[in-house]
Amino acid sequence: MTAKTTLRGWRLVLLRAWLPVTLVVLWWTLSAGSEALYFPPLQEILTTLVDEWILGPRWRDDLLPSLANFTIGFGVSVLLGTALGVLLGMSPVVRALFAPVLTFFRSLPSPALIPIVLGILGIGAGMNISLIVLGAIWPILLNTIDGVRSVDTQLREMVRSYRLTRRQVITYVILPNAGPQIFAGYRISLQIAIILIVVSEMVGATHGLGYYVLESQQLFMVTQTWVGTILLGIIGYLLTLIFLRIERRVLRWQIRMRQATGAS
Amino acid sequence: MADPDAAGDGGVVTDKTRTKADGIMGEQHILDLQNVGKTYSTGAVSARILDGVEFTVDRGEFVCVVGPSGAGKTTLLKCIAGLTSPTTGRTLFEGEEVTEPPAKLAVIFQDYSRSLLPWLTVAKNIELPLQKARFPAKERPDIITEALSNVGLEGKGSVYPWEMSGGMQQRAAIARGLAYQPDVLLMDEPFAAVDAQTRIDLEDLVLGMSRRLGMTVLFVTHDIDEAVYMAHRVVVLSGTPAKVARDIPVDLPDERDQVTTKNLPRYGKLRAEVFGLIQEAKHAVTRDIGMVRA
Numbered sequence: 098m099t100a101k102t103t104l105r106g107w108r109l110v111l112l113r114a115w116l117p118v119t120l121v122v123l124w125w126t127l128s129a130g131s132e133a134l135y136f137p138p139l140q141e142i143l144t145t146l147v148d149e150w151i152l153g154p155r156w157r158d159d160l161l162p163s164l165a166n167f168t169i170g171f172g173v174s175v176l177l178g179t180a181l182g183v184l185l186g187m188s189p190v191v192r193a194l195f196a197p198v199l200t201f202f203r204s205l206p207s208p209a210l211i212p213i214v215l216g217i218l219g220i221g222a223g224m225n226i227s228l229i230v231l232g233a234i235w236p237i238l239l240n241t242i243d244g245v246r247s248v249d250t251q252l253r254e255m256v257r258s259y260r261l262t263r264r265q266v267i268t269y270v271i272l273p274n275a276g277p278q279i280f281a282g283y284r285i286s287l288q289i290a291i292i293l294i295v296v297s298e299m300v301g302a303t304h305g306l307g308y309y310v311l312e313s314q315q316l317f318m319v320t321q322t323w324v325g326t327i328l329l330g331i332i333g334y335l336l337t338l339i340f341l342r343i344e345r346r347v348l349r350w351q352i353r354m355r356q357a358t359g360a361s
Numbered sequence: 362m363a364d365p366d367a368a369g370d371g372g373v374v375t376d377k378t379r380t381k382a383d384g385i386m387g388e389q390h391i392l393d394l395q396n397v398g399k400t401y402s403t404g405a406v407s408a409r410i411l412d413g414v415e416f417t418v419d420r421g422e423f424v425c426v427v428g429p430s431g432a433g434k435t436t437l438l439k440c441i442a443g444l445t446s447p448t449t450g451r452t453l454f455e456g457e458e459v460t461e462p463p464a465k466l467a468v469i470f471q472d473y474s475r476s477l478l479p480w481l482t483v484a485k486n487i488e489l490p491l492q493k494a495r496f497p498a499k500e501r502p503d504i505i506t507e508a509l510s511n512v513g514l515e516g517k518g519s520v521y522p523w524e525m526s527g528g529m530q531q532r533a534a535i536a537r538g539l540a541y542q543p544d545v546l547l548m549d550e551p552f553a554a555v556d557a558q559t560r561i562d563l564e565d566l567v568l569g570m571s572r573r574l575g576m577t578v579l580f581v582t583h584d585i586d587e588a589v590y591m592a593h594r595v596v597v598l599s600g601t602p603a604k605v606a607r608d609i610p611v612d613l614p615d616e617r618d619q620v621t622t623k624n625l626p627r628y629g630k631l632r633a634e635v636f637g638l639i640q641e642a643k644h645a646v647t648r649d650i651g652m653v654r655a
């Protein structure tokens with residue numbers, strides 16, 4: 098039983114790893130000694146990556162600020178989106194008051210806000226973070242509202258007849274009940290935030306990963322452009338991985354219930 | 362009909378439907394339904410479900426409410442529990458008009474799977490309604506342990522509801538109701554979703570518990586056998602809108618037993634009487650629906 102599971106674990110790793118590994122190996126061999134302007138050898142790209150970003154100062158000057166902007170922007174979206182979502186989800190009156198504005202803002206493509214935000218806040222972290230929040234908060238807000246409203250009628254009656262306090266209702270009934278849906282919102286917002294961190298730094302920053310990619314491209318430093326792109330890919334991938342970890346941990350009860358009952 | 366104040370003043374109540382003698386003079390009924398009517402309105406359509414429902418429940422009594430499906434039993438229970446307000450009349454709980462769910466009243470719902478919180482363990486589910494004012498934190502573990510052992514779920518506190526069978530989940534829901542230490546327990550077809558054997562076990566469990574703890578229970582059920590077997594009194598609802606068709610005292614020995622009690626000739630007679638009333642009520646419902654359709 099255990100042997101079979103470990104075997105399966107190994108097989109899973111192999112199944113997952115073969116394509117990335119093959120692609121990297123192919124890239125490495127095919128690009129070796131390449132003279133083409135836009136396709137420098139992978140070896141050169143990786144050497145530059147290590148030299149500039151790990152051994153050099155770029156991790157401190159460009160990577161950390163990007164990550165900080167992302168963390169603050171996404172964090173604010175999560176906190177604000179969830180809190181407002183609970184408020185709007187619980188109160189039909191508040192919902193009616195804000196629904197039209199909500200619909201308007203969430204239909205607005207967030208890059209369209211760049212000129213205005215840039216005009217108001219100027220270049221810098223404030224602008225980058227604001228843009229992330231303005232783009233990433235909507236899926237969280239809307240999913241939270243939906244999830245909060247989806248409390249089953251009988252559960253509502255149970256809550257009322259046992260006279261649970263508002264605080265208990267929010268922490269023990271509404272939030273866990275809406276959890277899966279809220280996290281689905283976080284997941285969409287995470288992707289938006291990753292996109293916006295790049296976009297906002299391309300136009301409204303003097304350092305950071307997004308700035309680096311665009312700058313190097315404009316200076317025809319093709320190797321650097323590749324380095325930045327690969328780094329962005331890796332970071333996006335890692336952030337998604339971390340997120341899935343957290344999601345699985347928070348929604349543990351739901352996953353276990355699904356396994357136990359076979360139901361959704 | 363009865364003067365609404367009569368019971369509170371300790372006056373003699375002469376309501377014909379009150380077949381069981383009222384408690385000691387001056388002692389109020391724990392539940393008192395006065396001319397309860399309920400009309401649901403959805404848009405242009407409005408449906409009168411209850412009209413002039415009147416009965417009382419005394420402390421320590423076990424009263425079953427029976428009636429055909431759709432008669433309005435759940436609606437009535439919600440009026441008593443303060444989950445919805447009657448359109449006409451009122452319900453009194455311990456002498457006070459119910460306007461919101463009373464603190465000393467607990468409801469056990471039919472669908473246990475939608476009444477326990479799946480993200481909390483059984484113990485946490487039981488603990489949640491135990492507010493600070495009535496249940497100091499350090500007393501709660503004992504209360505929970507006792508409630509669990511009262512329903513035969515010793516040591517199951519750390520289990521999640523969905524890890525248990527349907528019967529066990531309903532037991533857990535009952536344990537939560539018990540731990541809450543209500544003066545009245547309302548139960549809405551609590552055993553409708555469990556298998557026959559579990560049902561019998563749960564009937565005896567609730568019966569034993571209510572007798573042992575001297576708890577007042579209002580029990581809604583479809584099942585005539587169940588009603589007569591468990592109750593001190595059976596209230597039959599009938600008609601559209603529903604009212605009390607009959608309030609039948611169950612004059613069987615207080616100690617009930619699945620075999621002996623159900624073999625008593627008196628049990629058979631009571632069962633037949635309730636059955637007859639329900640059949641009549643059912644036909645009345647079909648007739649009314651037919652008239653509406655025509």
Ligand SMILES: Nc1ncnc2c1ncn2[C@@H]1O[C@H](COP(=O)(O)OP(=O)(O)OP(=O)(O)O)[C@@H](O)[C@H]1O
Nearest residue numbers: 401402403410428429430431432433434435436437
């Ligand atoms: N919130 C509501 N709005 C409108 N109509 C309702 C509502 N709740 C119940 N009804 C209607 O009231 C009638 C009585 O419902 P109720 O659930 O009280 O019956 P019941 O006797 O409990 O039935 P059952 O034995 O099937 O549980 C039904 O026709 C039902 O459709």
Ligand SMILES: [Mg+2]
Nearest residue numbers: 434435436549
């Ligand atoms: Mg019902």
